[in-house]
Amino acid sequence: MGIDTMKQRRPDRLFNLPVVWVGLTLLTTAAFGQIPSGNGQLETAPKLFSGGTDAGGRGYLLNGQPAQNGKLILTASNGFFDNGVCRAGGESSLPKAGDDDLIKPNFEMLEQWKRTDGTIRWHLWLPKPGEVRLSFNMNVSADKAGSQVKVTLAGITKTVTTQTAKQQSPQPWNLVFQVTEPGEHTISLSAAKIANPRAGVGDLHTIDVYGSAIQRAKLLRARWRPAAVHGGYACSTVPRSRIWVMTTRSTCDFSSYSPITTPFGYYGTSFEADRRAKGGFNFSMWAARAGAAPPPLRQMPHLLAAGSPEAEFSGFGHEGSGVKLRGWIPMPDRPQVCVQALRVDSDSSYDTYSGYYWDHPSQQWKLYAVGRKWHGGKPREHLAPGSFCEIPGPPHIQRSGDRVREVRRRGWHLGPDGNWQTMDTFNCRSKGPANKFWYTTAEGEFAMGTGGMRYYQFSRPAVPRKSDSLPEFLSAEATRDLHALPAEIASIEVNRRGKAEATISVNIKATGTNAKAQVFYGESDCLTFAKRKLHGTERNSTVSQSTQAQDRSWSHNTPAVALKDGVNQLTLAELDAETTYYFRILITNEEGRMWSYSTGSFRTQ
Numbered sequence: 001m002g003i004d005t006m007k008q009r010r011p012d013r014l015f016n017l018p019v020v021w022v023g024l025t026l027l028t029t030a031a032f033g034q035i036p037s038g039n040g041q042l043e044t045a046p047k048l049f050s051g052g053t054d055a056g057g058r059g060y061l062l063n064g065q066p067a068q069n070g071k072l073i074l075t076a077s078n079g080f081f082d083n084g085v086c087r088a089g090g091e092s093s094l095p096k097a098g099d100d101d102l103i104k105p106n107f108e109m110l111e112q113w114k115r116t117d118g119t120i121r122w123h124l125w126l127p128k129p130g131e132v133r134l135s136f137n138m139n140v141s142a143d144k145a146g147s148q149v150k151v152t153l154a155g156i157t158k159t160v161t162t163q164t165a166k167q168q169s170p171q172p173w174n175l176v177f178q179v180t181e182p183g184e185h186t187i188s189l190s191a192a193k194i195a196n197p198r199a200g201v202g203d204l205h206t207i208d209v210y211g212s213a214i215q216r217a218k219l220l221r222a223r224w225r226p227a228a229v230h231g232g233y234a235c236s237t238v239p240r241s242r243i244w245v246m247t248t249r250s251t252c253d254f255s256s257y258s259p260i261t262t263p264f265g266y267y268g269t270s271f272e273a274d275r276r277a278k279g280g281f282n283f284s285m286w287a288a289r290a291g292a293a294p295p296p297l298r299q300m301p302h303l304l305a306a307g308s309p310e311a312e313f314s315g316f317g318h319e320g321s322g323v324k325l326r327g328w329i330p331m332p333d334r335p336q337v338c339v340q341a342l343r344v345d346s347d348s349s350y351d352t353y354s355g356y357y358w359d360h361p362s363q364q365w366k367l368y369a370v371g372r373k374w375h376g377g378k379p380r381e382h383l384a385p386g387s388f389c390e391i392p393g394p395p396h397i398q399r400s401g402d403r404v405r406e407v408r409r410r411g412w413h414l415g416p417d418g419n420w421q422t423m424d425t426f427n428c429r430s431k432g433p434a435n436k437f438w439y440t441t442a443e444g445e446f447a448m449g450t451g452g453m454r455y456y457q458f459s460r461p462a463v464p465r466k467s468d469s470l471p472e473f474l475s476a477e478a479t480r481d482l483h484a485l486p487a488e489i490a491s492i493e494v495n496r497r498g499k500a501e502a503t504i505s506v507n508i509k510a511t512g513t514n515a516k517a518q519v520f521y522g523e524s525d526c527l528t529f530a531k532r533k534l535h536g537t538e539r540n541s542t543v544s545q546s547t548q549a550q551d552r553s554w555s556h557n558t559p560a561v562a563l564k565d566g567v568n569q570l571t572l573a574e575l576d577a578e579t580t581y582y583f584r585i586l587i588t589n590e591e592g593r594m595w596s597y598s599t600g601s602f603r604t605q
Helices: 476-483
Strands: 047-053 059-066 071-074 087-089 109-111 120-126 130-139 148-153 156-161 174-179 183-193 203-210 218-220 229-234 243-250 265-268 282-289 302-306 312-316 320-326 338-346 350-359 364-374 386-389 405-414 420-422 425-427 436-440 446-450 488-497 502-510 516-522 566-572 580-589 592-595 600-603
Touching: 120 203, 130 148, 148 174, 156 174, 183 203, 229 436, 229 446, 265 338, 282 364, 302 320, 320 364, 338 476, 350 476, 364 476, 386 405, 386 446, 488 580, 488 600, 502 580, 516 566, 566 580
Parallel strands: none
Antiparallel strands: 047 059, 059 218, 071 203, 087 109, 109 203, 120 183, 120 218, 130 174, 130 203, 148 156, 148 183, 229 386, 229 425, 243 338, 243 405, 265 282, 282 320, 302 364, 302 592, 312 320, 338 350, 350 364, 405 420, 405 446, 436 446, 488 502, 502 566, 516 580, 580 592, 580 600
């Protein structure tokens, strides 16, 4: 039966394409029980109601749409699914009342179900035990038949096999579950076997849910992508500090993105489903929001150093434009606890931010990145970290807002006396009930979470318990490494210039291992922007599309030459006479890459 024929059916049975479940006792509709008429909960807006108390003693709310006429209808819009399991498509004519704040599209079906990992889910609140019956309205074409699907509810899993309408009579076949406990329940679907991986399982339109347990039941609702949870951290005994250290760990079995927020952008890592860090960092320095004109070149944020010779001084251009490192995985061990530090130093024009991470295998601090941001005459006097946790993905590709993402953190500020003090203040707020939360653990960690089906009223977290001892990464010896750089430059001077050449004298205190240097130069100061291949996201950014884009990177550079400790002579040739040139030096060694922190200049004769 084709889709055009289906659309002539009553609205409450829209897309009622047959699916035959092998391994079950097949009953006619009359023998099985008539599916209640109507549109179920779809014409009723969801409302918050008391859900009870969680394991931590916190009261919570649930957001439910009550069943009508003993029926709930599960659609492609009111459920959840993991990234890549399927896609939501089409536009449904079924009603969708009062939940535009949860998801705006009214999708017709879940299609392209081509993966056996991950699940498709709907959440219910059942007021009493009883029978739950599921009638699937699913289109299975001949090239998709024979897939095995697991359907789970209340700890019971039924494995069924799809067939086409031509193989069986066009009856809406059903599954029956006996639920013995009232409360919150999840209907979960997963593909145990896909007969034709290129075609997929089939197009799932709706599931009718009815039975004795559905009287006064509710379909639980939450945003397809919950609002990110935000928080800030402070130390009551150190009102001003220019360096902090923070630890972060994930407590959930799902991926999440939870960086530390900084005055320049983000510095943090993602966590994978195994609760380990992904291995890399996002050290992103924002220049302009999407659509906004880039600042003058002198005011552009720019990267100065990286902790690996593999690192690429790159950029981004999706939500906005700016600079970041790429091409390097600093934590291949993917630690369960990510430990990172950030320091700020200021001069008359810029704040310089130096980011470090604790390398667990070597038990020492290592440099990740150094970058500069224009401060406009207001240098940063105190460096206070913040953070957030969010769930990515558009609603037709990933909808895992029902999964709780939680991260836990500790933090320390370095006081003016040179001693580390524990952060004891968690600054956070919320306007009303939301499926996000903040609290302090018994172990003294600050916890924040977002997602899930439970809504919490905001309450200010308690002051964490302080530890009597400091971790190894805060020892006096370890702290000294929070100023280390790939190389140490004592001085840079232009000691000879002619009509067509100049010699630059570079005095190096510590060159590092197998160090080489290049001079980047031109007739305008281009900071640390060398010509390079643009990353995909930044090709259409306002920076790369500006009329001055070609003038925002150095026009010339010398080949790399070996460096030694002490004085090194670098020569520039084929210069124009009576011309002012600007230059910077880039040093690369086995410890990393580093630009000279300031631009030099000279004028030929």
